[in-house]
Amino acid sequence: MPLENRDPSTLRSSRWFSPDDLRSFGHRSRMKQMGLDDTDFRNKPIVAILNTWSDLNTCHSHFRERAADVKRGILQAGGFPVEVPVMSLGEMLMKPSTMLYRNMLAMETEEVLRCHPIDAAVLMGGCDKTVPGLLMGAISADVPAVFMPAGPMLKARWKNETLGSGSDVWKYWAERCAGNLCDGDWNDIENCIGRSAGTCMTMGTASTMACIAEAMGMTMPGAACIPAVVAEHSRLAVATGRRSVELAWEQLRPSDIVNKQSVDNAIAALLTIGGSTNGIVHILAMARRAGVPLTLDRFDELSQQVPVLGDIRPSGRFLMEDFYNAGGLAALLERLRDLLHVDCQTVSGTSLGQQIAGTEVIDNEVIRPRDKPLSPTGGTCVLRGNLAPDGCVIKTVAADPRLLKHTGTALVFDNYPDMKARIDDPNLPVTKDSVLILRSAGPLGAPGFPEWGMLPIPKKLLKEGVRDMVRISDARMSGTSYGTCVLHVSPESHLGGPLALVQTGDEIQLDVAARSITWNVPAEEIQRRQSSWKAPEEKWQRGYQAMFAKHVTQAHDGCDFDFLEGRSPQREPDIF
Numbered sequence: 001m002p003l004e005n006r007d008p009s010t011l012r013s014s015r016w017f018s019p020d021d022l023r024s025f026g027h028r029s030r031m032k033q034m035g036l037d038d039t040d041f042r043n044k045p046i047v048a049i050l051n052t053w054s055d056l057n058t059c060h061s062h063f064r065e066r067a068a069d070v071k072r073g074i075l076q077a078g079g080f081p082v083e084v085p086v087m088s089l090g091e092m093l094m095k096p097s098t099m100l101y102r103n104m105l106a107m108e109t110e111e112v113l114r115c116h117p118i119d120a121a122v123l124m125g126g127c128d129k130t131v132p133g134l135l136m137g138a139i140s141a142d143v144p145a146v147f148m149p150a151g152p153m154l155k156a157r158w159k160n161e162t163l164g165s166g167s168d169v170w171k172y173w174a175e176r177c178a179g180n181l182c183d184g185d186w187n188d189i190e191n192c193i194g195r196s197a198g199t200c201m202t203m204g205t206a207s208t209m210a211c212i213a214e215a216m217g218m219t220m221p222g223a224a225c226i227p228a229v230v231a232e233h234s235r236l237a238v239a240t241g242r243r244s245v246e247l248a249w250e251q252l253r254p255s256d257i258v259n260k261q262s263v264d265n266a267i268a269a270l271l272t273i274g275g276s277t278n279g280i281v282h283i284l285a286m287a288r289r290a291g292v293p294l295t296l297d298r299f300d301e302l303s304q305q306v307p308v309l310g311d312i313r314p315s316g317r318f319l320m321e322d323f324y325n326a327g328g329l330a331a332l333l334e335r336l337r338d339l340l341h342v343d344c345q346t347v348s349g350t351s352l353g354q355q356i357a358g359t360e361v362i363d364n365e366v367i368r369p370r371d372k373p374l375s376p377t378g379g380t381c382v383l384r385g386n387l388a389p390d391g392c393v394i395k396t397v398a399a400d401p402r403l404l405k406h407t408g409t410a411l412v413f414d415n416y417p418d419m420k421a422r423i424d425d426p427n428l429p430v431t432k433d434s435v436l437i438l439r440s441a442g443p444l445g446a447p448g449f450p451e452w453g454m455l456p457i458p459k460k461l462l463k464e465g466v467r468d469m470v471r472i473s474d475a476r477m478s479g480t481s482y483g484t485c486v487l488h489v490s491p492e493s494h495l496g497g498p499l500a501l502v503q504t505g506d507e508i509q510l511d512v513a514a515r516s517i518t519w520n521v522p523a524e525e526i527q528r529r530q531s532s533w534k535a536p537e538e539k540w541q542r543g544y545q546a547m548f549a550k551h552v553t554q555a556h557d558g559c560d561f562d563f564l565e566g567r568s569p570q571r572e573p574d575i576f
Contacts, residue, residue, distance in 0.1 A: 006249050008043035012143070016117035017042055027117070045079040045119040045248030047241070050086050050109060052130045057090030059127035059150055059206065062197035062228055066237045070122050070148065073241020079120075079248065081241070084112055089129045091206075099476065100448030102129040102136075102282075103552070103561050104544060109137025110564075115573060118143060120248035122240055126150020126199045126228075128479070131209035132282035135218060136560070139254045139289040140568050144247035146347045147218045148240045149210040151228035152320035153198035163193045164202040166480020167314040170454065177424075178462040198228025201319045203312040204479035208275035209282060211329050215269035216286075217257045217346035221355045225328040227321055247347060255567065258290040261341035265352060267299055268339055271306040271378030272332060274315030274397045276479025277487055280380065281449075284558030288565045296382045296391045296556050300515065303378030306339055308397055309368045314482040315397040316374055318366045326366035330359040335370060381512055383486065386526075387472070387498050387519040390490035390556045396512055398482035400468040404512040406484075407520075408435040408470060412504045415440040416452055424459040432466045435508040439499045440536075441475035442492025443552045443559050447539060453477035453487040470510055472517070474499055474555070486510065486517060488555035494536060495554075501529040 008014055016027045031041055049070050053063035067083055074081040087105045089098040113121055123134040126149050138145040156163040172189055175181040199206030210224035220240050226233045263283065270279040280299055287294040309332055312318050323329075333340060334356045342353025361367045368374055379397030384390075396404060411434045413419035419438055422428060430436075436455045443449040452475040457466055471485045474492035491497035498519060502508075507520035519526075540546045551561040 010251070011045055011248065012119050013046040013117035041080045045245050046117055047074045047079045047081050047244045047248065048113070048116065048118040048121045049081055049083045049124060050112065050121055050134060051083055051124045052086060052088040052127070052134070053124070054088030054090060056093050057088040057127055058092055058194070059090070059197070059199045060088065063124055063150065066148070066234070067124065069234050069237035070124070070241040073238035074245055076238070077242040077245035079245035084116070086112060089127060089133065091128045096446055097448040097450035098129040099450065099559065100545075100548060102133045103548070103564070105130065105133030106136035106140070107564070109134050110141045110568060113138065113141035113143045114568060120144040120244045122244050123147045124150075126206055126210065128205040128209065128278065131206070131213060132286060135213060135286055136289050139258055139286060140564065140566070142253045142255050142567050144244070144251060144253050145218070146220065146240055146244050146247060147213045148237060149213065149219060149223055150206070151198050151226050151233050152201040152207055153194065154196045154227055154229060155201055155319050155321045156193050156195040158189050158192050162319065163189065164313040164319050164480070165193055165200040166204055166478055167202050167482060168193065170481060174457060174462055174467060177459050196229045200480050201321060202314055202480045203273055203275055203310065203320065205276040205278040206479070207320050208270060208273065208279045208479050211269050211273055211275065212266045212279055212283060214329055215333065215352070216262045216266040217344055217352060218254070219347065221348055222328055222330055225320060225324040227324060243348065246349070250349075252345075252347065252349075254290070257345050257347060258286065258292070259344070260292050262344045263287045263290070263292050263294060264302065265340050265344060267302050268306050268336060269329065269333065271303055271380060272308055272336055273310035273329070274308045274312060274374065274379040277380055277393050277395050278476055278479055280393055281476070281488065281555060281559055284556075285560040288558055288560060289567065291566055296393075299380065300382040303381055306336065306378045307370065307373035308375040308379045309335060309370070309373055311366055311368055311374050314480055315379055315395070322363070322366050326363035327359060327361045330356045331361045332367050334359045335361065335367070381515060383512065383515050383517045385517040385519070387502070387508070387517045388489045389498070390554065392486050392489040392517060394484070394486050394512060399484040403468060403470050403484040403510070405510065406433075406470050407507060407509045408433045410435050410437045410502050410504055410506045410508050412437045412439070412502055416446070419455065423456055426460055428458055428460065430458050430461065432461055432464070432469060434469065436469060436471045437499070437502055438471070438473035438475060439493035439502075441473050442494055443554065444549060445474065445492055445494030445536070447545070447549070449476055449555070449559060451476050451478045451481070453485050454481040454483055455485070470508070472499075472508065490554045490556045492554065496530070496533055496535065498526070500533060501526060
C-alpha cells in the first residue's frame, strides 16, 4: 500500500492508543512503563508473533531465533512487533494426545487476537496440531494473519541408510521385535534419527499441514518445505515479518483467503503429496471455521481426480529435504495447475496461480511427472459401510496393495491397554489374514483421538515375516506411519457405533476399490448386541477435559467444538 494511503486511524490498535481519554491514557502509559515511547507503538501496525515455542516441544527448539528474525522483518517494514506465547503442543511428549488440546490452542489463538491491540499476526507453528490450532483460531478471529511453518529437520543417516523420522522407527522396531536388530544398532538409530531442530522430515502430519497451509494461501511462497535450520528459513521468517505489516495496512483477512476454492486447493495438495490422514480431520475443522460446508465425500471426489506426484516417505522413497531441493510444493502444484483454483488470493498479495507460475521441477524422481505418478489417484480414500456409517479413511499409497481387497476374521481389542497386554502373547489366536480391531480410541473413548491406529503386528507373525495386516480402529494414525490401517471409524465405539459391537471371530470385508467396509453379521444379531450394549461411564468431570467430552464433534465433522463452528461475530471487545 502506498505511504500516502496509510491512515493510522484505520488500524485496529488505534482504538486502544489514539483517543484522548482516560482509558487510552492508561494504555499508553503502561506501554511506556516498559521503556517504550510514542514512536515505538503509535500510528503503526502492531503485529503479534504467536509463538508456540517450548522446551518440551522438540520440533520448535529453533523458534526463539526465528521469532527474532520475524521481529527484524516487522521492524524493517515499519511495524511494532509484540511476541505473545500461546500453548505449545509438542507431539512427542504430550499424553494422551496433542489432539486433545488442538481446540484449546484454537480457542486461545482466537481470544488472544480478539482481546489485544493487534493489527496483524504471525502464527509460528509446525509440530502437528499447532498448525490447525493456530489457523482455526485465526480464521475465527479474522484478524490479518500469516502462518510461519517450523520447517522439517535435516535428513538423518545411520551407517549407509537414510533415516526418516517416524517411518523408520516403526520399520526398525518391527525388525527388532522379529529378532533381526541388536540392542546396539537400535541405540545407534535412537541417537541419530533426530538430526536437527524441526519437524519430522518425512511427509508426516507436520509437513502435510504446512503444505496444506501454503496451498490454502496462508503462507509466504515456498514456505512449507524449507528445512528448519538452513539460512533460507531465517530469510523466510524475515520476509514473513515484513509481509505481516503490509497485511495490517491492506486489512487482508483470512476471510479473504479461506473459501470453498482454496479449501479444494488444500485438499488437492493433501492428496498429491500422499499426505497424512490427519489432514482430513484438520481441513474439515478449518473449513467449517470459515463457513465452508465440507464433508468426507469431497475428499473422495477429489481423490479420484488428483494423482500422487510426491514420492515422499512414508508413501514413497524420499524425504522433505529432497522435496525442497526438487522444487518444493510450488513446483508440484504447477504440475497440477489444471486441477487447482489458481485465481485464489494468498497472503503474499498474489494469486496462487501467480505464486506457482514458472516454478521448475529439478528432480523428476521426487516430484513425478503426470504420466508417471506414484499413484494415478489420490493416496487417501473414504470408505463407508455398516461398520462405519459416517465414514472412515485409509491411506492406500501406504498400504500393501494385496490387502486392499481382503476378507478376514476379527481379533478385537477393547482398548489400548488390552491391546498392549495381549498383542505379543505367543498364544494369541491370530493369523496373517486376521483383521485387528481396536476400539475405545476415538475422540471420546481414548480420550482425545490419539494416534493408535497403526496397531503393531503381533510378534509371533513378525517372526514369520509378516509386515502388514488389515487394522481397523476409531483412532488416528501418525502421518509418518504406514500399513493397511482403516482409521477414524465414525461414529466411534464410545458412542455405541458398530465398532463397539464387533466380536472376535466376526467376518470383516474390506474393498477399497468399491469404497466399502462391511461387517458380515446378520442384522438381527447386530440388533441383539445393540440392545445389550451399555454406554461407558463418563471419564471426565472437571475442567477442559469435561468441556471437551461435552462438546467435541466426531471425526467426520472435524473434531472441533460444536460451539466454535464459524467465525467470531466480533473482531474486538465492545468495552474499552
